[in-house]
Amino acid sequence: KQEVTQIPAALSVPEGENLVLNCSFTDSAIYNLQWFRQDPGKGLTSLLLIQSSQREQTSGRLNASLDKSSGRSTLYIAASQPGDSATYLCAVRRGMDSSYKLIFGSGTRLLVRP
Amino acid sequence: DAGVIQSPRHEVTEMGQEVTLRCKPISGHDYLFWYRQTMMRGLELLIYFNNNVPIDDSGMPEDRFSAKMPNASFSTLKIQPSEPRDSAVYFCASKGQLNTEAFFGQGTRLTVV
Numbered sequence: 001k002q003e004v005t006q007i008p009a010a011l012s013v014p015e016g017e018n019l020v021l022n023c024s025f026t027d028s029a030i031y032n033l034q035w036f037r038q039d040p041g042k043g044l045t046s047l048l049l050i051q052s053s054q055r056e057q058t059s060g061r062l063n064a065s066l067d068k069s070s071g072r073s074t075l076y077i078a079a080s081q082p083g084d085s086a087t088y089l090c091a092v093r094r095g096m097d098s099s100y101k102l103i104f105g106s107g108t109r110l111l112v113r114p
Numbered sequence: 115d116a117g118v119i120q121s122p123r124h125e126v127t128e129m130g131q132e133v134t135l136r137c138k139p140i141s142g143h144d145y146l147f148w149y150r151q152t153m154m155r156g157l158e159l160l161i162y163f164n165n166n167v168p169i170d171d172s173g174m175p176e177d178r179f180s181a182k183m184p185n186a187s188f189s190t191l192k193i194q195p196s197e198p199r200d201s202a203v204y205f206c207a208s209k210g211q212l213n214t215e216a217f218f219g220q221g222t223r224l225t226v227v
Contacts, residue, residue, distance in 0.1 A: 034215060043118075043205060043218035051214075089157065100145060100209075101170060102216075104157040 002027045004092055006105035013080055014113050021075040021108045023090035028068050034102070035064050035075050036089045044089065048075070080112045118219035120206050126225045132194040135222045138187055139208030147216060148181055148191050149205040157205070163189065196226045 003026045013019050023033070032051045036044040048057045048064040050073070056065040063076040073090060087109045091102040119138040127133050139146045147162040161171040166183045174181070178197070183189040193200055203223050209216040 032214065036218075041223075043220045044207075046215045046217070049215050091157075100147070100162060100216075101159050101173075102157075106156045 002030075002092060002094065002103045004090060004103050004105040006088075006090060006108050008108060009106065010109040010111075012111040012113060015080060015082060017080050017112075018076070018078050019080055019110075021077070021088050021090075021110070023073040023075070023105055025071045025073075025092050025103075027094075028071050029094070030068065030092045031094060033064075033066055033073050033090060033092050035062075035073075036091065038087045038089060038107070040086075047088075077110075080110075082112045082114050085110055085112050118206055118208050118217055120204075120219035120222050122222060123220065124223045124225075126227065127196055129197055129226055130195045131226075132192065133196045133200075133224060133226075135191040135204050135206075135224070137189045137191070137206030137219060139189070139206070140210075140217055141187065143208035143210045143217075144186070145209040145211075145216070146183060146189050147207040147209075148189070149207065149218075150202045151205060151221070152202045160191070193224075196224075198226045201225050 005024045007022045034049045035047045037047050038044050050057045050066040061078040066073045087107045089107045091104045093102050121136045144165050148160040149157050151157045160173045161181045163183045181191045203221045205218050205221045207216040207218045
């Protein structure tokens with residue numbers, strides 16, 4: 001059974017700091033991995049999606065990496081800003097031949113202090 | 115496009131009452147997903163549809179839960195009878211055939227007292 005774990009559960013950093021959020025999964029047979037952002041009381045916004053054949057994806061100040069063999073992904077946020085404060089969730093989709101079910105981690109709650 | 119639209123945004127109901135949550139997916143998307151988010155269990159997929167047909171309902175917790183998609187632009191998630199442990203935020207998401215990612219609605223916060 002696929003399990004997704006995110007560490008740390010919460011993180012508080014001063015503005016401008018570079019930071020790394022971690023995601024690990026127990027079954028390496030994934031189709032892709034996705035990072036989401038969730039603001040309080042809001043839905044999820046997709047940030048980056050990495051296919052199983054890819055090693056990383058970049059969007060602006062965000063960079064996500066994937067090491068499928070070790071069951072790990074990281075989300076790197078450069079030069080953090082107060083507006084980055086949110087909960088960040090990673091989710092894995094199982095293999096191509098199974099359903100579109102996403103297995104989510106419990107998230108990392110990020111606070112960027114001005 | 116307005117994105118995935120869910121209604122109501124908030125629902126408070128008494129135990130035993132029927133609750134109906136509604137979702138309008140993004141036009142042209144042929145996959146629709148219902149998720150539930152709680153503090154204890156995080157985000158869990160309840161059911162998803164492809165071309166209005168339920169494909170995987172293994173996440174539906176009990177027979178009290180049912181979901182329908184009568185057409186490509188509308189889906190409902192019904193709980194009958196509701197119980198306090200059903201209190202959660204329920205998200206709807208949709209995705210197109212070619213899109214690799216799903217787009218989420220704002221969610222419905224359900225409180226059963």
